[in-house]
Structures are given as C-alpha cells and as structure tokens.
Amino acid sequence: MKKSELKKYAHAIAKVGANVQKGQYVKVFANVDQELLVSYVVADCYKLGAKKVAVEWGSDLLDVVNYKKASVKALSEVPEWRLKKAQYEVDTNPVMIYIESSDPDALGSVDAKKINAVSKIVRPIMKPFRDQRENKYQWVIVGAASPAWAKKVFPELPKSKATEKLWEAILYTARCNGDPIKNWDEHNKDLIKRTNFLNSLDIDFLQYHAGNGTDFKVWLNSKVNWLAGGETALGSNIYYNPNMPTEECFTSPIKGKAEGIVYASKPLSYQGQLIENFSITFKDGKAVDCHAEKNEALLREMIASDENSGYLGEVALVPHDSPISNSNILFYNTLYDENAACHLALGIGFTNLVKGYENYTQQELFDMGINNSTIHVDFMIGTSDMDIVAHLRDGGTVQIFKKGNWAF
Ligand code: ZN
Numbered sequence: 001m002k003k004s005e006l007k008k009y010a011h012a013i014a015k016v017g018a019n020v021q022k023g024q025y026v027k028v029f030a031n032v033d034q035e036l037l038v039s040y041v042v043a044d045c046y047k048l049g050a051k052k053v054a055v056e057w058g059s060d061l062l063d064v065v066n067y068k069k070a071s072v073k074a075l076s077e078v079p080e081w082r083l084k085k086a087q088y089e090v091d092t093n094p095v096m097i098y099i100e101s102s103d104p105d106a107l108g109s110v111d112a113k114k115i116n117a118v119s120k121i122v123r124p125i126m127k128p129f130r131d132q133r134e135n136k137y138q139w140v141i142v143g144a145a146s147p148a149w150a151k152k153v154f155p156e157l158p159k160s161k162a163t164e165k166l167w168e169a170i171l172y173t174a175r176c177n178g179d180p181i182k183n184w185d186e187h188n189k190d191l192i193k194r195t196n197f198l199n200s201l202d203i204d205f206l207q208y209h210a211g212n213g214t215d216f217k218v219w220l221n222s223k224v225n226w227l228a229g230g231e232t233a234l235g236s237n238i239y240y241n242p243n244m245p246t247e248e249c250f251t252s253p254i255k256g257k258a259e260g261i262v263y264a265s266k267p268l269s270y271q272g273q274l275i276e277n278f279s280i281t282f283k284d285g286k287a288v289d290c291h292a293e294k295n296e297a298l299l300r301e302m303i304a305s306d307e308n309s310g311y312l313g314e315v316a317l318v319p320h321d322s323p324i325s326n327s328n329i330l331f332y333n334t335l336y337d338e339n340a341a342c343h344l345a346l347g348i349g350f351t352n353l354v355k356g357y358e359n360y361t362q363q364e365l366f367d368m369g370i371n372n373s374t375i376h377v378d379f380m381i382g383t384s385d386m387d388i389v390a391h392l393r394d395g396g397t398v399q400i401f402k403k404g405n406w407a408f
C-alpha cells in the first residue's frame with residue numbers, strides 16, 4: 001500500500017472516525033504488524049491537537065503461546081495495576097481507536113474452552129469500568145491488512161498480493177477513495193434518511209423469512225430508536241463514527257421477545273476461531289438451541305457466557321446490495337461481514353438508543369428492556385432472498401426488505 005494512501009486512511013480514522021479534539025487523551029489498540037499505520041494515526045491525532053496518545057500492542061502469536069503455556073488461573077489473574085489502569089481510563093476518558101488486523105482463525109489451535117474460561121472470569125471484573133464510560137467517549141473500530149488475515153481472505157494469492165488486495169478492499173469499503181470526509185458526510189446523510197423512516201413507523205415486531213430456513217420474529221420497544229452511522233458522545237457532544245465501514249441501520253430489541261429460528265449466512269470469527277454453518281433457535285427471546293457444522297461447542301459456550309448472553313442486544317438491517325457485499329469478499333471479520341448482511345447480536349444492547357437516555361442511569365436503561373451482558377457478538381443472517389415485514393403497533397404492515405434489499 002502506498003504511503004500516501006495509508007496516511008489518508010490514518011487521517012480518516014483520526015478525523016472522521018474518532019474525531020479527536022484539542023487536549024484529548026487517545027488510546028490506540030493494534031497488533032505489532034501495523035507499526036507504520038499506527039505511527040501515522042498517532043501523528044494525525046497529535047495534528048488534531050491530542051494531548052497524549054498511548055498505544056497498546058497485541059500479537060496473535062503471543063496470544064497462542066500464552067493460551068497454550070499458561071494456566072487458566074494465571075491467565076485470568078487481574079492484578080491491582082490493571083484495575084488502577086482501568087480506573088485511570090475512567091478518569092481521563094481517552095478516545096479509543098481499535099485497529100483490527102488479526103488472523104480470524106489465529107487461535108484455532110487453542111482449546112476454545114480455555115479461552116472461554118479465562119474471559120468468563122476477566123470480563124465481569126472489567127465490566128464495571130466499561131459501564132462507567134458507556135456512551136461517554138469517542139471510539140472507532142477499523143481494519144488493517146496483515147499477511148495472515150489476507151491469506152485467509154485470498155488463499156489463492158501469494159501473501160504479498162493478498163495483503164495488497166485486502167488493503168484495497170479495506171480502503172474502498174471505508175470510503176477512502178477521493179475525499180473521505182466528504183464521502184462520509186454524504187453517507188451519513190443517506191443513512192439518517194433511512195433511520196428517520198424506520199423511527200417514524202412505530203414497529204411492534206419484525207418478521208424474517210429466507211429460503212435457507214430462517215423464520216423469525218423479534219419485538220421492538222417503542223422507547224428505543226433506530227440508529228446508523230455517526231453517534232454523539234455524552235457530555236462532550238462530539239460527533240464520531242464508531243465503525244468504518246458501516247452500512248447498517250440498527251436498534252436494540254426488547255429483551256425476552258423473539259421467536260423462531262435463524263440460519264447464519266456467513267461464518268463467525270469468535271475469540272480467534274471460526275464458527276461455521278450454524279443456526280440458533282429462539283424462544284421467549286432466548287437462544288434455547290443451536291447447531292453448527294464447525295465449532296458448535298464454542299457457539300454453545302458463547303451463548304452460555306453469562307445469564308443474559310443468550311438474549312439479543314441488536315437487530316441490524318443491511319441491504320444485500322451494499323458496497324461490501326458487492327465486493328463479494330468474505331472477510332471472516334465481523335466489522336466487514338456484518339456490514340454486508342442483516343445481522344443480530346447476542347449480548348448487551350445499546351442504551352444510547354433509548355429516547356432521552358441521557359436522563360437515566362445505565363441500570364434504569366437496562367430495566368427498560370435493553371439486554372445487559374458481558375458479551376456483544378454480531379452474527380450474520382442476511383441472504384439475497386431475505387424478506388422482512390414490519391408489523392406496526394397500529395395493526396398495519398410495511399415491507400422493509402424484499403429479496404435482500406430495502407423495500408422503501
Ligand atoms: Zn451491527
């Protein structure tokens with residue numbers, strides 16, 4: 001990838017995505033294979049006036065070694081300094097920039113039970129710190145091409161060609177061709193039109209049908225909005241774009257009200273392993289059964305992460321004709337694949353979708369029917385023949401999706 005292109009991407013990440021402001025702390029999370037991009041992002045944050053930018057490095061290879069060699073007890077230890085660090089983040093409220101370049105199957109050789117056992121202990125310890133910052137900070141997740149990920153996406157190409165091709169796809173889907181700032185402005189305007197329409201409908205429940213067997217209903221809360229594109233941080237009122245790319249209009253359903261079966265239309269990379277060809281059955285809003293051709297045990301572990309992880313936190317609509325899905329690339333990465341297909345998420349919902357959410361505590365928002373969990377995992381169910389009908393509270397119906405695309 002040309003340095004000038006990478007610099008443009010870095011600027012889009014810092015400006016359009018995170019929208020870093022003068023005097024802010026920034027934290028960047030990235031793998032060690034992304035030193036160049038990270039250096040550009042950090043430089044751009046400073047150009048925008050950041051006070052201090054810290055980087056936390058990760059490594060797929062080290063994760064594999066640690067998971068294989070260390071005990072669950074050692075891996076799940078949360079020393080005092082980590083709690084202090086989390087508290088420091090609550091106090092300084094840094095902007096968070098997550099750069100993903102991991103091999104989607106990096107931990108494929110590690111015992112999934114061990115990974116899950118560790119996160120089951122660590123997540124609840126760290127959750128109160130996250131809850132304190134919820135909705136109050138700017139953040140963005142973006143992708144970056146690593147040779148290992150690229151090889152998974154384009155197995156037929158040599159590593160360097162595959163990496164180049166994945167970079168092109170990343171920059172294209174992040175709307176970095178031409179002027180990213182102008183592109184995102186237009187894109188957000190378009191998404192807002194759709195959410196305004198969805199919000200005007202007063203939908204009681206959505207009914208899904210697809211030829212692969214998906215037959216599913218999910219109920220929505222009249223107090224909860226649809227949202228798309230950019231969001232605004234509480235307190236500072238700074239507008240940022242948390243996902244680059246993003247194509248979805250999404251909401252949080254009522255906890256406990258969903259019925260039927262959904263079939264996944266894409267593989268799911270979860271905790272560094274791939275779950276493939278799976279279905280989930282819902283009763284009274286809860287995932288009560290599931291099947292997967294690959295990694296069913298991991299899927300079951302995920303659903304049983306905590307008492308609410310079997311309930312839905314998100315319902316998202318993405319047309320089959322989105323730029324990402326038209327690229328016909330299976331990224332094996334949720335940030336990209338979720339923006340190529342309608343999806344659902346198990347786990348915590350979005351409290352900032354409740355109308356007037358700034359006037360309530362987090363707990364009050366959960367009590368209104370937004371699911372609260374230690375996980376939030378998107379999985380893709382959209383197909384080219386998916387029909388979705390909205391049943392309105394006044395008794396009428398509106399076709400939302402016809403043959404995989406917006407019907408309005
Ligand atoms: Zn989503």
